[in-house]
Amino acid sequence: MSKIRSPKKVDVVVVGGGNAALCAAISARENGADVLVLEAAPKPFRGGNSRHTRNFRCMHAEPLGTLRECYGEEEFFDDLLNVTGGKTDRELAALAIRTSEECYDWMFAHGVRFQPALSGTLSLSRTNAFFLGGGKALLNAYYRTAAAIGVRFIYESPVLHLELDGGRVAFVDAEIDGEFERFAPRAVVAASGGFQSDLEWLAEAWGPAARNFLIRGTPYNRGVVLRDLLDQGVESVGDPTQCHAVAIDGRSPKFDGGIVTRLDCVPFSIAVNKLGRRFYDEGEDIWPKRYAIWGRLVAAQPDQVANAIIDAKSIDLFMPSAYPPVQAETIGELARKLGLSPDSLAATVAEFNSSCRPGAFHSSEPDGLSTEGLPLAKSNWARPISRPPFYGYELRPGVTFTYLGLRVDRNARTQANDGPVENLWAAGEIMAGSILGKGYLAGFGMTIGTVFGRIAGREAAEHAR
Numbered sequence: 001m002s003k004i005r006s007p008k009k010v011d012v013v014v015v016g017g018g019n020a021a022l023c024a025a026i027s028a029r030e031n032g033a034d035v036l037v038l039e040a041a042p043k044p045f046r047g048g049n050s051r052h053t054r055n056f057r058c059m060h061a062e063p064l065g066t067l068r069e070c071y072g073e074e075e076f077f078d079d080l081l082n083v084t085g086g087k088t089d090r091e092l093a094a095l096a097i098r099t100s101e102e103c104y105d106w107m108f109a110h111g112v113r114f115q116p117a118l119s120g121t122l123s124l125s126r127t128n129a130f131f132l133g134g135g136k137a138l139l140n141a142y143y144r145t146a147a148a149i150g151v152r153f154i155y156e157s158p159v160l161h162l163e164l165d166g167g168r169v170a171f172v173d174a175e176i177d178g179e180f181e182r183f184a185p186r187a188v189v190a191a192s193g194g195f196q197s198d199l200e201w202l203a204e205a206w207g208p209a210a211r212n213f214l215i216r217g218t219p220y221n222r223g224v225v226l227r228d229l230l231d232q233g234v235e236s237v238g239d240p241t242q243c244h245a246v247a248i249d250g251r252s253p254k255f256d257g258g259i260v261t262r263l264d265c266v267p268f269s270i271a272v273n274k275l276g277r278r279f280y281d282e283g284e285d286i287w288p289k290r291y292a293i294w295g296r297l298v299a300a301q302p303d304q305v306a307n308a309i310i311d312a313k314s315i316d317l318f319m320p321s322a323y324p325p326v327q328a329e330t331i332g333e334l335a336r337k338l339g340l341s342p343d344s345l346a347a348t349v350a351e352f353n354s355s356c357r358p359g360a361f362h363s364s365e366p367d368g369l370s371t372e373g374l375p376l377a378k379s380n381w382a383r384p385i386s387r388p389p390f391y392g393y394e395l396r397p398g399v400t401f402t403y404l405g406l407r408v409d410r411n412a413r414t415q416a417n418d419g420p421v422e423n424l425w426a427a428g429e430i431m432a433g434s435i436l437g438k439g440y441l442a443g444f445g446m447t448i449g450t451v452f453g454r455i456a457g458r459e460a461a462e463h464a465r
Helices: 019-030 048-052 073-084 090-109 134-148 199-206 208-212 224-231 287-299 331-338 342-355 444-464
Strands: 008-015 035-038 055-057 128-131 152-154 159-164 169-176 179-190 243-249 270-273 306-311 326-328 390-402 413-416 419-426
Touching (some): 008 019, 019 048, 048 444, 055 444, 073 287, 134 152, 179 444, 199 208, 243 287, 331 342, 419 444
Parallel strands (some): 008 035, 179 419
Antiparallel strands (some): 159 169, 270 306, 326 390
C-alpha cells in the first residue's frame, strides 16, 4: 500500500452503511452538509445488520399506518425495563421511545413502505411496524433517497483510524482500492456497529466458549473503529459480555445467516441440553420480549448447544424454519437422531408431561397454562409432548450485535475523559449499549438507529456549518 495521500476535505464523514448510518447521512445532507459515507462491505452486502431486519418498534397514541390500536410511552418503557432489568440510560431510552412515533412518517417520506404484521408474528402487530420487503428493501430505499440528494458513497472502504487531536477528530483514514486515503472532515458520525465478528475479541470477553458461537449478523462488524476510539480515550458504555444473542438453528452458517436462522419454537417446546435436561422456563413470556435471552442461556450449556423438542400439536404455531426439523415417530428415535441419550430425554419428557394440567391454550399471548410440581416450571403454553411425529431443532447461540460501545449524550455526541468530543457523534449499534444494558426488545435496535442516526446527522451538519 502507498503512503497516506493529502487529506480530502469534506463536511461530514459517516462511517458505516446500515440503517443508522443512512439516517445520519440523509439528515446531514438535508441540513446542508456535504456528506460522504464510507462502507466497509462490498455493495451487494452493504447495510450491516440492517439487511436482516424486518421491523422497528414504534410508540403511537392511536392507530398509525399498519400499526393497530395504540402503544403508549409508559407501556413501551415498561417493556424495555422488563427485558433490561433496569439497566438502561433512562434519559436516552425515553428520548428513543418518544421520538419513535415521528419516525414512522419520516421513514415513509424517505421511501420506506410498510406491511401488516407477518403470519406468526401477530403479537407484534400493535407494537412493531414491518418493512415491506424487509430490511434490504428499507436499505435500498434509503440508498436511493440519499443518492438523489447528493450523498456520496464509497464501498469496500474500511475505516482503520480516526485520529483525535485536541478533543476533536482531525483525520479519518480508510483503505480504498488497496490505498490509504485520508479525509479531513468537519464532523464525523460513527455508525459502524459492534465487534461481534471479531471472534478473538468475543473470546476475550466470554472465554474460549465464544469460539463456538455463530454470528448471525454481518461479518464486516469487527469493531475496528470502536477499539480505535476506545484506545484514544473516548468513553465506553456497556458490558462486553452483553449482546443481542438469540437461539438459532445449529446448522446455520458461521456468519451472516440473518433472521431466517432464528428459531421461534421455544415457547411451545421443552428446551434440553446435551444431557437431556431442561434448564430454563420456556414459557416465561411472549416471544418478542424473551427470545433474545435464549442465546445467552444456550451459551451457558455444555458445548454451547441445546435442543428444542416439540410434537405435532405445535409444529404450525411459529414462523417456518429455514431448515426442516429432525423428525421421528418416538421420543427415543428422536433422541438418537439428535445425539442425545434416549433414556434421559424420555425421562425428561415423561416428567414434563405428567406435570401438565388441563386448561385453555392461547398461542399468541401468555395463557397461564403452566406445569405443576416441577422444580423448574414452564409458566405458559405447557402442553404434553405426546402427539407423534415428534420434532427437534438443535439450538446454538447466534450473536447479532454486542453492547460494548461509545457513550453519548442526548444529542448523540460522544464523550471523552475531559468532556465531549467536539466533532464526533455516534448512532446505532455502536452506542446502543447506552440503552440496552442487557436483553433485547424486538425491533428496538432499529428504533435506536433511526432516532439517533437522525439526531447525529442533524447535529453533525450544524457543527460543519
